[in-house]
Amino acid sequence: QKEVEQDPGPLSVPEGAIVSLNCTYSNSAFQYFMWYRQYSRKGPELLMYTYSSGNKEDGRFTAQVDKSSKYISLFIRDSQPSDSATYLCAMSGNTGGFKTIFGAGTRLFVKA
Amino acid sequence: GAGVSQSPSNKVTEKGKDVELRCDPISGHTALYWYRQSLGQGLEFLIYFQGNSAPDKSGLPSDRFSAERTGGSVSTLTIQRTQQEDSAVYLCASSLDGTGSTDTQYFGPGTRLTVL
Numbered sequence: 001q002k003e004v005e006q007d008p009g010p011l012s013v014p015e016g017a018i019v020s021l022n023c024t025y026s027n028s029a030f031q032y033f034m035w036y037r038q039y040s041r042k043g044p045e046l047l048m049y050t051y052s053s054g055n056k057e058d059g060r061f062t063a064q065v066d067k068s069s070k071y072i073s074l075f076i077r078d079s080q081p082s083d084s085a086t087y088l089c090a091m092s093g094n095t096g097g098f099k100t101i102f103g104a105g106t107r108l109f110v111k112a
Numbered sequence: 113g114a115g116v117s118q119s120p121s122n123k124v125t126e127k128g129k130d131v132e133l134r135c136d137p138i139s140g141h142t143a144l145y146w147y148r149q150s151l152g153q154g155l156e157f158l159i160y161f162q163g164n165s166a167p168d169k170s171g172l173p174s175d176r177f178s179a180e181r182t183g184g185s186v187s188t189l190t191i192q193r194t195q196q197e198d199s200a201v202y203l204c205a206s207s208l209d210g211t212g213s214t215d216t217q218y219f220g221p222g223t224r225l226t227v228l
Contacts, residue, residue: 006154043116043203043219044155088154100217102147104154 003027006089006103015112019076023089023103026070030101031093033065035074038086038105047087048074079110114138116220118204124226125194133189133223137206144187145217146179149201158202161187162209194227201225 006023013019021035032051036044048063050056050072056063062075072091076083089103117136125131137144146158157171161181172178176194181187191198201224205217 004154041221043205043221045219046216049216090155099157099160102155 001026003101004089004091004103007106008104010107010109012109012111013079015079015081015110017079017110019074019079019083019108019110021074021076021087021089021106021108023072024070025072025091025101027091027093027101028067028070029093030091032091033063033072034090034092034100035061035063036088036090036102038088040085044088081110081112084108084110116204116206116218118202118220118223120223121221122224122226124228126228127196128193130190130192131194131225133191133202133204133225135187135189135204135206135220137185137187137204138218139185140208141206141218142184142209143207143215144181145205145207146187146189147203147205149203149222150199155203158189191225194225196227199225199227 004023004025035048037047038044048061050063050065053065053067060077064073086105086107088105090100092100116138119134123131142163144161147155148158149155159179160168176192179189201222203219203222205219207215207217
């Protein structure tokens with residue numbers, strides 16, 4: 001079993017839809033949870049960062065962490081074609097140094 | 113300012129050949145990471161450099177893979193006797209001080225390696 005599980009998709013939605021992206025994990029030591037966005041032929045870029053459980057909102061994006069269920073989510077409101085990308089969850093913590101563990105990434109397509 | 117740069121952007125090689133991939137981190141970043149990204153597999157950690165400390169090589173998949181970082185800046189990832197399963201995108205990232213949990217990694221655009 002992988003430490004971080006993420007459905008690779010693809011996920012296709014119409015413009016304006018609410019998108020929900022999710023990851024589950026197995027290591028309870030993870031404390032820092034991140035979402036990266038990766039456009040085609042580009043490197044990942046940090047989108048959202050959350051510490052421990054709770055919600056964090058930034059514009060149209062909301063990140064949620066439920067440590068009791070080992071489940072994290074990223075919600076995108078009023079999705080736009082420019083949101084079409086691969087979204088990778090990532091997490092780290094007191095697991096033995098610096099290592100950040102990434103999910104496989106979910107490919108999202110937002111249709112105009 | 114300039115971000116992380118990688119070269120070449122694409123590399124096609126024949127099985128059995130050696131390849132070198134280059135990474136130029138953001139100026140002033142002391143931590144540097146190499147990852148491999150295969151379709152549907154996410155980012156696989158390869159190696160980590162932090163300042164003058166010995167690198168963490170625990171992610172290198174075989175002894176055909178090696179990396180060095182000269183002068184605490186530019187890094188080169190070398191794959192000897194390439195195999196078809198080495199085909200992937202190799203990503204480099206750098207961060208300010210490698211404290212891990214709260215130290216944002218900035219990624220380069222990657223090198224797409226194809227082994228025929």
